Structures are given as C-alpha cells and as structure tokens.
Amino acid sequence: MSSPQKPLVFVTGASGLVGYAIAYHLLEAGYPVRGAARGEKLERLKKALSTYPQFEAVEIADVSTGDYSEIFKGVGGLIHCAAPLVGRTDKDTAFQSAVDGSLHVLQEAEKAGIKKIVTTSSISSFNFLVGPYGPDDFNPITKEQAFAANDPFAVYAAQKKYADLAVLDWLKTRPHMDVTMLAPPNIYGLAPGFEEFVQEPGESRALSSNTFIYQLLQGDKAQLITVAAFIDIRDLARAHILALDSIPQSAVSDKKAKRLAIAAPYPTDWEEAVKYLSQERPELKERLVDFKKTPPIKSLKLPEPHPWELQGIEYGRLEEVLGMKKSQFKSWKESVLDTVDSLVKIEEGWKSRG
Numbered sequence: 001m002s003s004p005q006k007p008l009v010f011v012t013g014a015s016g017l018v019g020y021a022i023a024y025h026l027l028e029a030g031y032p033v034r035g036a037a038r039g040e041k042l043e044r045l046k047k048a049l050s051t052y053p054q055f056e057a058v059e060i061a062d063v064s065t066g067d068y069s070e071i072f073k074g075v076g077g078l079i080h081c082a083a084p085l086v087g088r089t090d091k092d093t094a095f096q097s098a099v100d101g102s103l104h105v106l107q108e109a110e111k112a113g114i115k116k117i118v119t120t121s122s123i124s125s126f127n128f129l130v131g132p133y134g135p136d137d138f139n140p141i142t143k144e145q146a147f148a149a150n151d152p153f154a155v156y157a158a159q160k161k162y163a164d165l166a167v168l169d170w171l172k173t174r175p176h177m178d179v180t181m182l183a184p185p186n187i188y189g190l191a192p193g194f195e196e197f198v199q200e201p202g203e204s205r206a207l208s209s210n211t212f213i214y215q216l217l218q219g220d221k222a223q224l225i226t227v228a229a230f231i232d233i234r235d236l237a238r239a240h241i242l243a244l245d246s247i248p249q250s251a252v253s254d255k256k257a258k259r260l261a262i263a264a265p266y267p268t269d270w271e272e273a274v275k276y277l278s279q280e281r282p283e284l285k286e287r288l289v290d291f292k293k294t295p296p297i298k299s300l301k302l303p304e305p306h307p308w309e310l311q312g313i314e315y316g317r318l319e320e321v322l323g324m325k326k327s328q329f330k331s332w333k334e335s336v337l338d339t340v341d342s343l344v345k346i347e348e349g350w351k352s353r354g
Contacts, residue, residue, distance in 0.1 A: 006029075006030055006031045006032065007031070007032075007075075007076025007077050007116075007244075008031075008032045008033070008034060008074050008075050008076050008077075009026055009031050009032070009033050009034070009075070009076065009077045009078070009079060009244065010033075010034045010035075010036070010071070010072060010075045010077070010078045010079070010114075011023045011026070011033060011034070011035045011036065011079045011081060012036045012060070012063060012078075012079070012080045012081055012082035012105060013036065013037075013080075013081035013082030013083065013120075014033075014035025014036055014037055014045055014057070014081070015035075015037035015038075015041035015042070015044065015045045015197060016081060016082070016206075016208075017187065017190070017194070017206065017207070017208045017210070017233070018081050018120055018187060018233070018236065018237075019035070019079075019081035019082065019120075020035075020045070020048070020191055020193075020194055020197070021189075021190075021191035021194070021233045021234070021236070021237045022079055022081065022236075022237045022240045022241070023035045023049065023055070024049065024191040024192065024193065024237070025191065025234070025237040025238065025241060026237075026241060027049065027052045027054060027055055029241060031054075031241075032054040032055075032056075033052075033054065033055050033056070034055075034056045034057075034058060034071065034075065035049070035055065035056070035057050035058070036057075036058055036059070036060045036071070036082070037057060037059065037060075038059050038060060038061055041197065042057055042058075042059050044196045044197055045057045045196075047196055048193035048194065048196040048197070049193065058071045060082075063082045063097060063101040063104065063105060064096055064097055064100045064101040064104050065104065066104075066108075067108075068105070068108035068109070068112065069108070069111070069112070072108060072109065072112035072114060073112070075109075075112065075114050076114070076116065077114065077116045077117070077118075077244045078105070078109050078114050078116070078117045078118070079117075079118045079119075079120075079240050079244075080102065080105050080106075080117065080118070080119045080120065081120045082097075082101065082105075083097065083098055083101070083120070083160075083163075091146075091147055091155050094155060094156070094159050095143065095155075095158075095159050095162070098159035098160065098162070098163040099159065099162050099163045099166050101163075102119060102163045102166060102167055103166050103167070103170060106167065106170060106177070106179070107170075110174065110177060115176060115177055115178050116178050116244055117177065117178065117179045117180070118179070118180045118181075118182065118240050118243040118244060119167060119179065119180070119181045119182070120182055120184075120240070121160050121163065121164050121181050121182065121183040121259070122156070122157070122160040122183055122184065122185075123183045123184060123185040123229065123261050123262075123263060124139065124153070124156060124157035124160055124161075125138060125139060125157065125160040125161045125163075125164050125183055126138060126139060126183065126261055127139045127140065128157070128185075129228060131312035131313075132312040133183075133261035133312045133313050133314060134256075134312075134314065135254075135256040135257045135258070135259040135260075136256065136257075138161050138164070138165070139157050139158075139161055141154055141157050141158045141161065142158065143158050143162065145158070146158035146159075160183075164181060164183075164259060167179065167181065168257055168259070171257065175250075178246075178248050178249070179257075179258065180243035180246055180258040180260070180321065180322075181257070181258065181259040181260065182236070182239055182240060182243065182260055182262050183259070183260065183261045183262060184231045184236050184262050184263065185227075185228075185229035185230055185231060185263045186209040186212065186227050186229065186230045186231075187208065187209050187210075187230070187231055187232075187233050187236055188209065188210055188212075188213055188230050188231075188232055188233065188335045188336065188339045189210070189232050189233035189234060189335055189338060189339050189342065190207075190210065190233065190339065190342040190343075190346075191233065191234075191237070194206075194342075195345065195346050195349050198346050199349065199350075199353065200350060200353070201350060207343075209227075209230075210339055210342075210343065212224065212225065212227060213273075213336060213339045213340060213343065214343050215289065216270070216273060216274060216277065216288060216289055216336075216340070217284065217287045217288065217289075217340070217343070217344075218287070218289060219286075219287055219288070219289060219290070220289075220290070220293055220294060222289040222294050224270055224289065224294070224296040225296060226270070226296045227268055228268060229263045229264075229268065230263065230264055230268055230332065230335065231262060231263050231264050231329070232264065232329070232330035232334070232335040232338075234330060235262075235264065235324075235328075235329050235330055236262070238324070239262055239318075239322055239324055242322040242323055242324055243258075243321075243322055246258065246321050246322055246323075247320075247321060252317075252320065252321060253320060254317075258321050260314070260317065260318055260321060260322070261313055261314070262313075262318060263313055264329040264330065264331070264332065264335070265313070265315065265326050265329060266329070266331055266332045267332070268332055269332070270289075270291070270296055271291050272332075272333075273332070273333070273336045274288050274289060274291065276333050276336065276337065277336065277337065277340060280337055281337070281340065281341075284340070284344070
C-alpha cells in the first residue's frame with residue numbers, strides 16, 4: 001500500500017542559509033517544495049536544487065506587500081524564514097520587514113486556506129543568556145531603546161521580539177490557525193548546494209553565523225567572538241519539518257503558544273574545537289588560530305560552559321510539541337567539523353573559478 005502524498009510546502013527566504021537548508025531537507029524527505037527568492041538569487045536557487053523535479057522556485061519582490069494569491073495555490077504548509085539579517089539594512093526597513101512581513105505572510109496564508117505554518121524567529125527574542133525561555137518570555141528591549149543604542153544586534157533582537165508579539169496577538173482571534181515559532185541561536189552548517197550562493201569571497205556574508213567557524217581557519221588574522229549557544233543547521237531544518245506535523249496548541253499540556261527556543265544542549269568551546277580540528281583534519285593545522293596569540297573577543301558577559309537546560313531551554317516541551325528528543329541533537333564537535341569541511345569545499349570552488 002502506497003504512503004499518502006505529502007503536502008506542497010512553501011518556503012519563504014529559500015535562498016538564505018536557513019530557508020535553503022529547510023527546502024533541501026524537505027525535498028530529501030519527499031515533500032514537494034515551492035521556494036521563494038528574489039533578484040539574481042532566484043536563478044541560483046533553481047540551479048542549486050535543479051536535481052529535484054518536485055521543486056519550484058518563485059519570486060517575491062517584497063515579503064511585506066507581495067501578492068501571494070497565485071503562488072499559494074495548492075500549498076498545504078508554510079515555512080516562513082525570510083527576514084533581514086543583522087546590519088544588512090536600515091533600522092526602519094528591518095522592522096517593517098520583520099513585523100509587517102510576518103503578519104502579511106500569515107494573512108495571505110489564511111486567505112489561501114493554509115492552516116499549518118512554521119515561522120523562524122531567534123533566541124534573541126527571549127532574554128538571551130539569562131532566560132527563561134518559556135512561550136510568554138521576551139527580552140526587555142524596546143524599539144526605542146534598540147534604535148537609540150545604534151547597535152545592529154539590539155535592533156535585531158527587538159525586531160524578532162516584536163515580530164513574535166505581533167504573530168501571537170494575531171493568533172488570539174484565529175484558533176483555526178496552527179502556528180509553530182522556532183527560535184534558534186547561532187546556526188552552524190551548510191546544506192549541500194548552498195555554495196551556489198557563495199561563489200566568491202565577497203559573498204561570504206551569506207554564510208551568516210558560519211563566519212564564526214570560518215575564523216578558526218584564519219590563523220593570526222582571526223577575529224573570534226565568544227558565543228554561548230548553537231544549533232546544527234540539520235537539526236534546525238528537521239525541527240521545522242517536524243513542526244509541520246506537530247500537535248496543535250490545544251493539545252499541548254500547558255495550552256500555550258508553540259513558541260519554542262531551540263538550541264543544542266551542549267556548551268561551545270572554540271579552543272576545544274581547534275584541538276579537535278587539528279586531530280581530525282591535520283592538513284588544516286597550519287591554518288588554525290592560535291589562542292595564545294589571538295584570544296576570542298568577549299563581546300558578551302557569558303556564563304561558564306553549561307548544558308542549556310540549566311538556563312531554561314525547555315527540552316521537554318520541544319519533545320512534546322515536535323517529537324524531537326534532547327539526545328538527538330548533533331554535538332558541538334560534529335557540527336564544527338562538518339561545517340569546516342563545507343567551508344573548505346566553498347574555498348575550493350573559489351580557487352577553481354580563479
């Protein structure tokens with residue numbers, strides 16, 4: 001007896017680090033996927049996933065105002081990843097895209113009869129490094145404070161907070177809509193084919209938080225910043241896919257919104273990463289940073305290395321809603337090693353193109 005056909009899933013921001021990985025892993029899992037991109041990235045997206053006949057790339061010029069009536073036809077599930085990254089655009093545009101964009105996409109989905117939705121938020125929408133990380137918890141940053149601070153990370157944290165608040169407020173009068181909100185920290189790893197979006201060193205910003213790991217290969221020129229939490233991109237993609245089949249809010253034991261902080265339950269340690277890389281990839285040893293000469297910059301007041309459940313990440317709730325066990329997250333060492341392998345492959349592509 002044949003298994004039931006999987007629904008068509010629409011992915012916004014499918015040319016970005018997270019959106020592309022989600023689209024790739026959806027296709028690998030047998031889902032038909034329609035992914036959105038804009039400008040020249042549309043053709044790169046088509047090329048990167050050209051071996052999957054069940055993939056279709058479409059263009060959305062503006063997430064906040066676009067007409068989705070045609071491109072949402074036949075769609076059974078929506079994953080909304082499109083969002084401005086830290087420091088990539090001006091503050092007002094970033095806020096409009098994050099808040100108005102999220103609401104507009106959800107409104108268009110409701111009109112199209114799409115009830116199952118997953119949105120990508122950020123752990124910075126919570127009181128990062130302090131917690132708690134429950135569905136009703138948020139960072140204390142106001143829009144006015146973020147704008148006055150002239151700090152792109154403060155703006156990012158505020159826009160993610162207000163986008164989540166807007167979605168939660170919208171859901172209050174729409175019990176028929178099923179929305180899961182996933183909030184990851186730094187994301188490491190690259191899905192196969194993403195090198196299409198990083199064809200030369202000048203495009204390395206597309207690597208997003210992977211640039212932290214890339215600094216491990218920069219020797220004395222490294223500019224490492226201490227980071228406290230991570231998730232492997234494969235785990236994050238899997239979480240989004242699991243969310244498409246997650247239980248409704250009414251079935252969650254606490255009956256609260258499915259807003260979930262999600263991070264690997266392991267501490268991060270750059271020095272341990274370098275030791276591990278020197279053992280597993282000895283050919284890279286001469287490139288690795290020497291922490292005696294180049295210590296990481298402590299840009300944040302970080303806690304000591306710790307399992308993240310001590311800070312309040314609700315792994316029991318993640319398992320209840322998604323069916324994703326704490327023991328299933330990829331380790332720090334595995335994530336770093338696989339990310340470095342992907343980055344070296346990208347470098348080889350740069351060299352081959354001259």
